[in-house]
Amino acid sequence: MDFLSNFLTDFVGQLQSPTLAFLIGGMVIAALGTQLVIPEAISTIIVFMLLTKIGLTGGMAIRNSNLTEMLLPMAFSVILGVLIVFIARFTLAKMPNVKTVDALATGGLFGAVSGSTMAAALTTLEESKISYEAWAGALYPFMDIPALVTAIVVANIYLNKQKRRANAIEGALSKQPVAAGDYGDQSDYPRTRQEYLSQQEPEDNRVKIWPIIEESLQGPALSAMLLGLALGIFTKPESVYEGFYDPLFRGLLSILMLIMGMEAWSRIGELRKVAQWYVVYSLIAPIVHGFIAFGLGMVAHYATGFSLGGVVVLAVIAASSSDISGPPTLRAGIPSANPSAYIGSSTAIGTPIAIGVCIPLFIGLAQTLGAG
């Protein structure tokens, strides 16, 4: 019961947090027929500033890290970020009526990291007198950014395939005889090898992956985030980060959440038939991701002496889902995904589970294994 009351307290706390409060506020005023419109130019610059800040945070954390010491946990973080997206691709996305892009965006959010969940874990570890590496917190960009990039790239590859398939079907349909007695003309037969190949392609559904990755990286979302990352690693943006991008972050996010809430309202009907799958995924995924990460962390524990406290940190950042960096990135990177699906899953269920269930679970496990 203690667990349930903790969970409910966390759940209500999340609903009152500015992030979710503005999202719900946006849905409510949209439902009430508001004529409020946030200009497109504003949401563009807000997304730019949020993503630049996310990149800068990651870049500065990487610059200030001891990369050689953290090599193995770092590699595991990258692997986890990518893996979690593919888990969503082959579980949530396969559920009946669940849209693939929504599932990928949800997977991206669950792969990305929540700074506040991580902070809660670090605090609890200290209270439990379990020591961990000082750089453990710096693992988060190595999971966060790969997860978001993977979600966007995989979604774009998927959408591209869909489009080609649609074109192929349309092409095929337009070649069908429209009436009985309509003699097929010769044009259906390829005249050259080149034409033959180009005709085959749509049926294979082979998509050239690299141009799509390149295009994803050149898109406004990822190019702002990667620019911030590079500036954070190679230059000294601390003054503008501390005086501008960081302090404005939460406020700008609240405006974007409002916009996303208004957008989400108009699409909430799409979720009616599939909401239960998101609930099931959001309840199970944090625990599964946490256990995989805990296992990989134990490998690093035995191989390179990564502390048990560090293993808990790795498990919790894998269990956590992004309530801050993810939504703006995914909105810009996968515009066709439904925010009510991915933000609802992550913020309303995933985060309370990560904080209320996973943190005590993995700390207990570490203590059983001899930590503290």
Add this chain to the structure above:
Amino acid sequence: MDFLSNFLTDFVGQLQSPTLAFLIGGMVIAALGTQLVIPEAISTIIVFMLLTKIGLTGGMAIRNSNLTEMLLPMAFSVILGVLIVFIARFTLAKMPNVKTVDALATGGLFGAVSGSTMAAALTTLEESKISYEAWAGALYPFMDIPALVTAIVVANIYLNKQKRRANAIEGALSKQPVAAGDYGDQSDYPRTRQEYLSQQEPEDNRVKIWPIIEESLQGPALSAMLLGLALGIFTKPESVYEGFYDPLFRGLLSILMLIMGMEAWSRIGELRKVAQWYVVYSLIAPIVHGFIAFGLGMVAHYATGFSLGGVVVLAVIAASSSDISGPPTLRAGIPSANPSAYIGSSTAIGTPIAIGVCIPLFIGLAQTLGAG
């Protein structure tokens, strides 16, 4: 003479305050033919942020108040906010050549509350060792928001009536014979009872009130303010309020004031014939409003033991006119009202009178009645 010199000091101080300085600056550069243009998208988002902040401030003040204890003063505050608008409707708006929407917007500003005037009153009360309820300051949203909502709704009802009347007149004119010898045809006579009723309506000038109220509340101005109010009451937006909406407020207001100054310049000619009425209103209204509020406050004093210090606070917030929350709200809510009329009246005359005349007046009155 002391009074006059105090008044003049306050007057010049107001002219140098950023709010009025940027307004005048905007008028001056417009007069000098500037090509400066603040993009529409920017003024939209500025208005949104200002109104959300105003709503949040009010909502958080309400959430942190002891509502049962303050019930009667609270009800009086709401009544005063609404009443002051109707006073302007039946005094200032009746003066020759004064436009009704301008008078309503001015009444809205005089009904709304100036945070800085209220702060000056609280400080003076403390210096005079007159005690007052800690929640007295929380009365302000209960007067501020009803006044602005009333002004916008009544203006929209008025404008709607005007439009219907114009349509009716136009309709009537178009039915008049255009030339002598033109025989009236039968179409002037209603053929059915339905047609008869629909023809009568314009002459009755009956306006369906509720749709207009609904539309006012759904407009960008009030829906942002009411959203902020609801978020302030039901959620915990403190972190984004303190880190974003509150610190940016004055700066964003300065940009809006500049825009309103440039707009005001192009319409200043409209005021030439009626400026004296605004001066008379601005000199008298704060004192009249203050006395009404003082009377209602004394009712609460005898009925529920509301302190005499609290009565002074109620009187001063009724006497004060908004220099901050009002202008952006009215600009968005009653776009056809002339900012040079309402901001000029409120900020240049109303506020110095409220600070320089009303605060000492009502504190003296309270002391005569036994306070301190």
Add this chain to the structure above:
Amino acid sequence: MDFLSNFLTDFVGQLQSPTLAFLIGGMVIAALGTQLVIPEAISTIIVFMLLTKIGLTGGMAIRNSNLTEMLLPMAFSVILGVLIVFIARFTLAKMPNVKTVDALATGGLFGAVSGSTMAAALTTLEESKISYEAWAGALYPFMDIPALVTAIVVANIYLNKQKRRANAIEGALSKQPVAAGDYGDQSDYPRTRQEYLSQQEPEDNRVKIWPIIEESLQGPALSAMLLGLALGIFTKPESVYEGFYDPLFRGLLSILMLIMGMEAWSRIGELRKVAQWYVVYSLIAPIVHGFIAFGLGMVAHYATGFSLGGVVVLAVIAASSSDISGPPTLRAGIPSANPSAYIGSSTAIGTPIAIGVCIPLFIGLAQTLGAG
């Protein structure tokens, strides 16, 4: 060698500063084909806020200065600001293939003042125990603003002349016989004195200067800056300055630098043939400007007792080139000038020379003359 290593340290430090880092970042993502676009409305409001802040800073510095005491150094600052632009007009602009507007913009930046270079000079003077007038730092707006205004006005006069000449040539060409055997008609001969005069005018290339100055001052760039200046001098904008314009300045500048970087990339080819002239100018100009200012400062030293420390301050602000106030002003005031030319010259070479070479040079000179 110590000099060279100092210079290189300063050079790399400049490349890592947010200003130049975001500029280079913008060039890099443009080169990589980013689809990131910062909306026009956003860059408009950023330029407005930056220029208003620059004006406010200058205005408040002037309001808080003792104008009579600083009269002569102040006049010399204005003269230097104007002179430096004309030096660029008659040196850099005369180099083969160098575009006149680019040279003028570069001269404007070298005439404008870098706050951080000045701060470095003041710190070094204190470390060397050389005393200087407390108001010496307040000289900077008197050089900064005239330099930028002069650059913009002279560039507009130049562009206007170019346009008239182009029209004249076009006019002449259109009057030339298009084919042999084409008889010239009489229309080439002026029929009236008026027509004769108006035909002569283009050949004289006489441009009415005053309308162009007026138009430059009414343009968005200068009217925002002069508005800020006036508000800084005549009103009390400290609260919005300290809470809004000043803290947001560097962050907004970083966004503008990114935009300018992306713009610069598309025009970097223009510099290929002339880059060496900008390098030569940037290496020599700070030292030459510093010596002229040092000479004028010595005149004030002997005439009015201006301290040797003050003379150093004057020399260093003349030697410095603006990395902060200049770029946004020039981008808005001379949109056709190439940012890669003027920002590259100023920030990458001019500033390291001013800090690494000119500060020690002029402090040494002052010590030789008896300071400290």
